[in-house]
Structures are given as structure tokens and as C-alpha cells.
Amino acid sequence: MRRKRFVGESLLRCRQSNVMYESNGFEEAVQRQKEMAKKKLVTIPPRYVRDDQDHSVASSNKEVPVIDMQRLINYNDHDDSMNIELQKLHFAAQEWGFFQLINHGVSCSVVERMKHEIKEFFNLPLEEKNKFEQLPGDTDGFGQLFVVSDEQKLDWADLFYLKTAPPHLRMPVFSKLSVSLRETIEEYSEEIKELTMKVLKLLGKTLGIEEEVVKSFFEEGKQSMRMNYYPPCPQPDKVMGISPHSDASALTILLQVNETEGLQIKKDGIWIPIVPLPSAFIVNIGDAFEIFSNGRYRSIEHRSVVSSEKERISVATFHGPRLNGELGPANSLVTAHGQPAFKKIGVNEFYTRFFNRELVGKTYVDTMRITH
Ligand SMILES: O=C(O)CCC(=O)C(=O)O
Ligand SMILES: [Fe+2]
Numbered sequence: 001m002r003r004k005r006f007v008g009e010s011l012l013r014c015r016q017s018n019v020m021y022e023s024n025g026f027e028e029a030v031q032r033q034k035e036m037a038k039k040k041l042v043t044i045p046p047r048y049v050r051d052d053q054d055h056s057v058a059s060s061n062k063e064v065p066v067i068d069m070q071r072l073i074n075y076n077d078h079d080d081s082m083n084i085e086l087q088k089l090h091f092a093a094q095e096w097g098f099f100q101l102i103n104h105g106v107s108c109s110v111v112e113r114m115k116h117e118i119k120e121f122f123n124l125p126l127e128e129k130n131k132f133e134q135l136p137g138d139t140d141g142f143g144q145l146f147v148v149s150d151e152q153k154l155d156w157a158d159l160f161y162l163k164t165a166p167p168h169l170r171m172p173v174f175s176k177l178s179v180s181l182r183e184t185i186e187e188y189s190e191e192i193k194e195l196t197m198k199v200l201k202l203l204g205k206t207l208g209i210e211e212e213v214v215k216s217f218f219e220e221g222k223q224s225m226r227m228n229y230y231p232p233c234p235q236p237d238k239v240m241g242i243s244p245h246s247d248a249s250a251l252t253i254l255l256q257v258n259e260t261e262g263l264q265i266k267k268d269g270i271w272i273p274i275v276p277l278p279s280a281f282i283v284n285i286g287d288a289f290e291i292f293s294n295g296r297y298r299s300i301e302h303r304s305v306v307s308s309e310k311e312r313i314s315v316a317t318f319h320g321p322r323l324n325g326e327l328g329p330a331n332s333l334v335t336a337h338g339q340p341a342f343k344k345i346g347v348n349e350f351y352t353r354f355f356n357r358e359l360v361g362k363t364y365v366d367t368m369r370i371t372h
Contacts, residue, residue: 097300249286249318
């Protein structure tokens with residue numbers, strides 16, 4: 001039995017070794033894209049082949065709702081345009097669990113710097129990237145997450161994960177990053193946190209939850225970032241960039257770093273591709289908010305597919321509940337609607353259990369559901 005950290009054979013690790021390199025087409029694909037344009041890869045290593053996934057998508061072009069943050073800030077109950085936007089937010093959260101957020105107020109310069117720095121970061125030579133590998137038993141750094149067996153299929157992606165806030169959660173890998181990347185992430189983290197709290201309070205408002213209650217669960221919440229690099233794949237229909245899953249977060253704010261599309265969400269059993277609007281964030285409800293809202297707003301399954309030609313890069317910022325607290329349905333919703341739909345769980349345990357399982361659809365949040 002190999003040590004757990006080797007189970008997924010981090011792409012970085014594989015790229016270090018010429019032997020592995022010769023025998024593993026995926027790493028070759030990554031290298032080919034980055035440094036070795038002459039090599040031609042035609043087959044995909046079996047661990048990445050997904051016979052279990054149907055790649056078909058909706059034939060209609062349904063689109064996720066677009067919410068204008070500008071219309072929602074400084075909320076005032078007498079302002080009709082705000083009321084309309086708040087209704088739209090409620091509809092988006094209830095019917096879609098996903099929306100695009102425009103006029104979000106996060107400064108353009110921070111977003112642009114973030115995109116630039118992340119592209120540069122994934123472009124670093126291998127020897128440099130090796131310095132940021134996950135340590136045994138840890139989640140932060142380059143590596144694999146949610147890989148729990150040697151047989152498990154792997155996603156066609158290189159991922160870099162960081163806990164970003166509150167600052168005491170940052171791991172040593174964070175301080176090893178270049179000053180410019182670190183400062184950019186810090187600023188981005190701060191602005192995204194502010195935005196997230198505004199959206200969470202508004203979602204609370206649409207559900208009749210007091211702002212103070214939202215704050216007590218989420219104000220000091222755990223924020224983390226998952227940076228995803230999806231190399232081009234010679235047979236994109238045979239692999240998954242990220243397998244279908246819901247996020248454990250309360251709210252996720254996704255930044256599309258380059259132009260390549262790939263995110264799809266499952267609506268009424270059908271996969272719908274998302275076409276990101278320029279300057280928008282893609283926002284989604286996660287498991288922790290499904291629990292907090294007693295099931296009124298649900299986390300939605302999503303996945304990422306890859307391209308045969310182009311790399312794709314995204315940064316997901318997850319915001320969850322306060323680590324030393326308890327996660328469970330907001331009291332006011334339980335009183336108003338009869339019974340709790342979810343068990344209460346300590347937040348630390350909520351995350352420990354999440355990271356120790358395979359990430360499959362909504363199976364994690366389902367373990368906390370109470371069946372009456
Ligand atoms: O890359 C994407 O569009 C999706 C990423 C994602 O779902 C995640 O990191 O949880
Ligand atoms: Fe996700």
C-alpha cells in the first residue's frame with residue numbers, strides 16, 4: 001500500500017520522473033503543452049478515462065440568471081428596483097443555485113492582477129512548482145484532493161489549494177509564494193470576503209434570516225481557494241476536468257482566468273454549459289448554505305470539461321462557516337417550517353469528513369440529511 005499522498009500521483013510528481021513520464025500520457029500531455037510541443041500524444045492513461053461520465057449537454061440554450069450587485073447594495077425596502085433585484089436573487093438561488101454577478105464592486109485592478117499572477121504561477125518551471133507541493137496529510141499546495149483509493153479515476157487537472165482566511169489558517173506554503181503573488185492573493189481574498197458576506201446577508205434577507213445570525217455563522221468563516229489548471233486533452237470526451245460535485249462551502253465565487261470555457265451545471269438532470277460574462281463572477285450555493293437554509297436553497301452539482309486545444313484556468317474561492325462553531329439549519333427557518341432537514345455538526349468535523357472522502361455529486365451533504 002502506497003502512502004496516501006502518492007495515490008493520486010500528483011501530476012507534478014509524475015513530471016519529475018522520466019520513467020513515469022514515458023509511461024504516463026497525461027503528464028506527457030501537460031509537458032507537451034508547456035514545453036514539448038514536438039511530442040504527439042494520442043492515448044489517455046486508463047486512470048483518466050471516464051466511461052462512467054456522459055458528456056452530453058442540454059440542447060436548448062438556457063442561461064443562468066445574471067444579478068446586478070449595484071442594484072442590491074445599500075438596500076432599502078422602499079426602492080422598487082432593489083426589490084426586483086432581490087426577487088431575482090431569490091429566484092436564482094432557489095431555482096438555479098448558480099448565478100453570474102455583475103457590478104460586484106471588487107476592484108478591477110485586483111481581479112486583473114490575480115488573473116495575471118495565477119497564469120504566471122502555473123507557467124513556472126517544474127522545479128519551481130515542486131517547492132509548493134502538498135505535504136503529507138495536508139491539503140494546501142499542488143497535488144490531489146479527494147483521492148482515497150488506487151482505483152479511483154483521476155481528474156484531468158492540476159490543482160493548487162490554499163486556505164486563505166482568517167489569516168491564522170494559512171499554511172507554510174502560503175509564505176513561500178512570491179511576494180507579488182502573495183500580496184495579490186491577500187488583497188483578492190479580502191475583497192472577495194467582503195463581497196461574499198454581502199451576498200450571504202442578502203441571501204439571508206430573502207429567507208427572512210437576521211443579518212446578525214448570518215454574521216455569527218459566517219463572518220469569521222473559513223475561506224480557501226482552489227486554483228484549477230486544465231491542460232488540453234487529445235480526447236476531451238474521455239476525461240473530466242473536475243468530476244460532478246457540489247462545493248462544501250456556503251458560497252463559492254468563481255473567477256474564470258482565461259477565455260476557455262468548461263464549467264457546466266446540472267439543472268433538472270441536464271448539464272448546462274456556462275458562458276462567463278466578461279467582468280462577472282460566477283457564484284454558487286454550497287452544501288453549508290443548503291444546511292444553514294434548512295434546504296430552502298440547494299447546492300448544485302457542477303463539473304468542468306476540458307478542451308482538445310486550449311488550456312483552461314479558474315480560481316474558486318470557497319467561503320464556509322466559522323471553524324470553531326457548529327453548522328446546522330438557522331433556528332428561525334426550523335421554527336417557521338416545522339422540522340430540521342439536517343443534523344447539526346461541528347464545523348471542524350464537517351471539513352475533516354469532507355476532505356476524507358471521494359468528491360461525488362451531492363453524496364456528502366446527503367449524509368447530513370434527516371429523513372422524517
Ligand atoms: O473550473 C471550474 O469552472 C469549476 C471549479 C470548481 O468547481 C471547483 O474548484 O470547485
Ligand atoms: Fe466546485
